[in-house]
Amino acid sequence: MQTHFTIDCVIFSFDEGQLKILLAERNEYPYKEWWALPGYFVNKYEEMEDAVSRILFEMTGLKDIYMDQLAAFAGVKRHPEGRILTVAYMALVQMEEVKNKIAPTSDYMRQLKWFPVAELPDLAFDHRDIINLSLERLKKSVTYSTAPYELLPTKFTLTQLQQVYESILNKKLDKRNFRKKINNLGYLKELNEYQKGVSYRAAKLYSFDKKKFHKQFSQD
Amino acid sequence: MQTHFTIDCVIFSFDEGQLKILLAERNEYPYKEWWALPGYFVNKYEEMEDAVSRILFEMTGLKDIYMDQLAAFAGVKRHPEGRILTVAYMALVQMEEVKNKIAPTSDYMRQLKWFPVAELPDLAFDHRDIINLSLERLKKSVTYSTAPYELLPTKFTLTQLQQVYESILNKKLDKRNFRKKINNLGYLKELNEYQKGVSYRAAKLYSFDKKKFHKQFSQD
DNA sequence: ATATAATGTGTATTTCTTACACTATTAAAT
DNA sequence: ATTTAATAGTGTAAGAAATACACATTATAT
Numbered sequence: 001m002q003t004h005f006t007i008d009c010v011i012f013s014f015d016e017g018q019l020k021i022l023l024a025e026r027n028e029y030p031y032k033e034w035w036a037l038p039g040y041f042v043n044k045y046e047e048m049e050d051a052v053s054r055i056l057f058e059m060t061g062l063k064d065i066y067m068d069q070l071a072a073f074a075g076v077k078r079h080p081e082g083r084i085l086t087v088a089y090m091a092l093v094q095m096e097e098v099k100n101k102i103a104p105t106s107d108y109m110r111q112l113k114w115f116p117v118a119e120l121p122d123l124a125f126d127h128r129d130i131i132n133l134s135l136e137r138l139k140k141s142v143t144y145s146t147a148p149y150e151l152l153p154t155k156f157t158l159t160q161l162q163q164v165y166e167s168i169l170n171k172k173l174d175k176r177n178f179r180k181k182i183n184n185l186g187y188l189k190e191l192n193e194y195q196k197g198v199s200y201r202a203a204k205l206y207s208f209d210k211k212k213f214h215k216q217f218s219q220d
Numbered sequence: 221m222q223t224h225f226t227i228d229c230v231i232f233s234f235d236e237g238q239l240k241i242l243l244a245e246r247n248e249y250p251y252k253e254w255w256a257l258p259g260y261f262v263n264k265y266e267e268m269e270d271a272v273s274r275i276l277f278e279m280t281g282l283k284d285i286y287m288d289q290l291a292a293f294a295g296v297k298r299h300p301e302g303r304i305l306t307v308a309y310m311a312l313v314q315m316e317e318v319k320n321k322i323a324p325t326s327d328y329m330r331q332l333k334w335f336p337v338a339e340l341p342d343l344a345f346d347h348r349d350i351i352n353l354s355l356e357r358l359k360k361s362v363t364y365s366t367a368p369y370e371l372l373p374t375k376f377t378l379t380q381l382q383q384v385y386e387s388i389l390n391k392k393l394d395k396r397n398f399r400k401k402i403n404n405l406g407y408l409k410e411l412n413e414y415q416k417g418v419s420y421r422a423a424k425l426y427s428f429d430k431k432k433f434h435k436q437f438s439q440d
Numbered sequence: 441a442t443a444t445a446a447t448g449t450g451t452a453t454t455t456c457t458t459a460c461a462c463t464a465t466t467a468a469a470t
Numbered sequence: 471a472t473t474t475a476a477t478a479g480t481g482t483a484a485g486a487a488a489t490a491c492a493c494a495t496t497a498t499a500t
Contacts, residue, residue: 002222003262005294005305042223044303048294072292072307074225074268083264085225085305087292159478176480177458184456200476201465379447396449397489404487420445421496 003074004084007048007055008039008127009067010134014151015095018116019167021131022102023123024059024109030080031124033110037131039086040108052089058106062098066150067091070134078126086125090134092150117167142168144217149208157195157203158182187212223294224304227268227275228259228347229287230354234371235315238336239387241351242322243343244279244329250300251344253330257351259306260328272309278326282318286370287311290354298346306345310354312370337387362388364437369428377415377423378402407432 011022023035038059042051052067067089074085095114102112115121117135120128141147148164162178182188187209194202231242243255258279262271272287287309294305315334322332335341337355340348361367368384382398402408407429414422 003225003264005223005225042294044223045296047296048292069291071289072268074262074307076265076267087294157478174459175478176460179479180481181457195478198477199467201467201478203478377447394490395447396491399448400450401488418446419498421447421498423447 004079004082005042006039006084006086007042007051008037008086008088008130009052009056009059010037010070010088010090010131011056011060011062011065012090012092012134012138012151013095013098013114014164014167015114017163017167018118019151019164020095020114020116021120022060023113023115023121024104025111025113026108026124027110028108034124035113035115035121036124037088037127038109038112040106048087056091059104059109060112061101061103061105062093065091065093070130070137073126073130075126086130088130088134090137092147094151094153096153138168139170146208146210146213149210152208155191155193155205155207157205159203161206187216224299224302225262226259226304226306227262227271228257228306228308228350229272229276229279230257230290230308230310230351231276231280231282231285232310232312232354232358232371233315233318233334234384234387235334237383237387238338239371239384240315240334240336241340242280243333243335243341244324245331245333246328246344247330248328254344255333255335255341256344257308257347258329258332260326268307276311279324279329280332281321281323281325282313285311285313290350290357293346293350295346306350308350308354310357312367314371314373316373358388359390366428366430366433369430372428375411375413375425375427377425379423381426406436 013020013022022038024038026032026034026036038056040055040059042048042055046054053063053065056062056065056067068091070088070090072085072087074083076083078084078086104110104112117131120131122128123131138147142165147168148161151164152160158179161182162173162175165178166173189207189209191205191207193205195205196202233240233242242258244258246252246254246256258276260275260279262268262275266274268289273283273285276282276285276287288311290308290310292305292307294303296303298304298306324330324332337351340351342348343351358367362385367388368381371384372380378399381402382393382395385398386393409427409429411425411427413425415425416422
C-alpha cells in the first residue's frame with residue numbers, strides 16, 4: 001500500500017515579547033482559505049532534508065533554516081481524500097532576520113502571517129495537534145538547548161532572554177533568580193554595548209557563545 | 221507522489237543486568253537472513269496505532285504493549301527498491317512477562333532474539349540509526365518517566381532499579397546517593413517482602429505507585 | 441564455624457533553588 | 471530645571487538537592 005507524503009513546518013519566532021508561529025492561508029482545496037502550517041508534498045526521489053528546504057522556501061521564501069523533525073502524523077481521516085502522511089518539522093528563527101523575506105514563492109498559499117501562540121486561529125487538518133506537540137517539545141528543550149538564542153537577535157538584553165523563557169514555559173520567572181542562573185551558564189558574553197532607542201534606562205547587551213555551549217554539553 | 225509506508229518497533233527489555241533489544245531475523249529479500257527491527261507495511265485504511273499493534277503481534281506475538289512514536293525515517297536510499305518511509309516506535313517491556321510469549325506469527329521473520337545493546341549485530345536498512353536515536357530518547361527520559369518501572373517486574377529491588385538506570389545512562393552510579401534520591405521520589409512503595417532464591421542476603425522488594433507518579437507530574 | 445556475596449546505611453561539603461524589595465538610570469513631559 | 475514614567479540592575483538568607491566517600495550486616499553454602 002502506498003500513501004501520499006507531505007512535510008509541514010512549525011516556524012517559531014519571538015517578537016513584541018511573544019512567541020509566534022508562522023501560518024499560511026491556503027489557496028487550494030481542501031481547507032481553501034483556512035490557516036495552516038506551511039507545507040507541501042515530497043517528491044519521489046527527494047531526500048527529506050532537501051524536501052524540507054525546498055518546501056519551506058516555496059511556501060515562505062525562507063532559506064538555510066535548521067529544521068528539527070518533530071513527528072509523523074498519519075491519521076486515516078486527517079485528509080478528506082484519504083490518508084496523507086505528514087512529517088512535521090520545527091524551526092526557530094530570528095524575527096528581524098526573516099521579517100522582510102517572508103513571502104510565498106508558489107501559488108499554494110495566499111499569504112503568510114505571524115500569530116502569537118495564545119491567539120491561533122482555527123487550523124486546517126490536524127495542524128493544531130502538530131503545534132501542540134511542538135510546543136511541548138520546545139518547553140522540554142528550553143533549558144538544555146540553544147532554542148532561546150535562535151529566537152533572539154545576536155545581541156540581546158537579559159530581559160528579552162527572560163521573556164523568551166517565560167513565553168515558552170508559559171509562566172513568570174523571578175528577575176533576580178533568573179539572572180543568577182543565567183550568570184552561571186558560562187556561555188553568555190556580556191558586551192560593552194547598550195540597547196538603543198528606548199525612552200528609559202538602556203539595558204546592557206549580551207551575546208551567545210555557541211562554541212562554549214557545545215563544549216559544555218559534549219563533556220557529558 | 222506516493223511512498224510505501226512501514227512501521228518498525230524498537231522493543232527494550234532488561235534482563236541479566238543488561239538493557240536488551242528484540243531483533244528479528246528476516247526471511248525475505250532484501251536483507252534476507254539479516255537481523256532487523258520487527259516491522260512491516262501499514263495497510264491502506266489502517267490507523268497507525270492499529271497498525272503498530274497488528275505488526276507488533278505478527279512479528280513478535282506481543283499484544284497490548286504501549287508504543288511511543290520515535291521518528292520517521294525516509295531516506296531515498298534506505299531501501300534498495302526505492303524509498304520506503306518507516307515510522308519507528310519504541311516500547312519497554314518486562315522480560316519475565318514476555319519471555320515465553322515471543323514468537324513470530326507470520327512468515328516474514330524466521331526467529332527472534334534479545335540482544336544486549338552493547339552487542340548488537342549488523343542490522344538491515346538504517347535500523348542501527350533508529351536504535352541509536354531510541355537510545356538517546358530513552359536516556360533523556362529515564363529520570364522523568366515511568367521507563368525504569370516498565371522494564372522491571374512489579375516487585376523489584378533497589379539494586380535492580382539502579383542497574384536499570386546504569387544500563388540506560390551507560391555509567392555507574394553511587395549506591396548511597398542513588399538510594400537517597402530514590403527515597404525522595406515519593407512514588408516508590410517499600411514492601412514487607414524480600415527477594416527469594418538468592419544465595420546471599422535477600423534484598424527488600426519495592427513497587428512503583430503509578431498514581432502517585434502521575435499526580436506529581438500533573439502539578440506542573 | 442567460616443567464607444562468600446551482596447545489602448543497607450550517614451555525614452560533611454558544595455551547589456542550586458527559592459523568596460523577596462529597593463535604588464539607579466534614562467528620556468520625555470512639564 | 472524639575473518631575474514623571476518606565477525599566478535596569480542588584481544581594482542575602484534559608485532550604486533543598488547533589489556529591490564524595492567506607493564499613494558493618496545478613497543470608498546462604500560449604
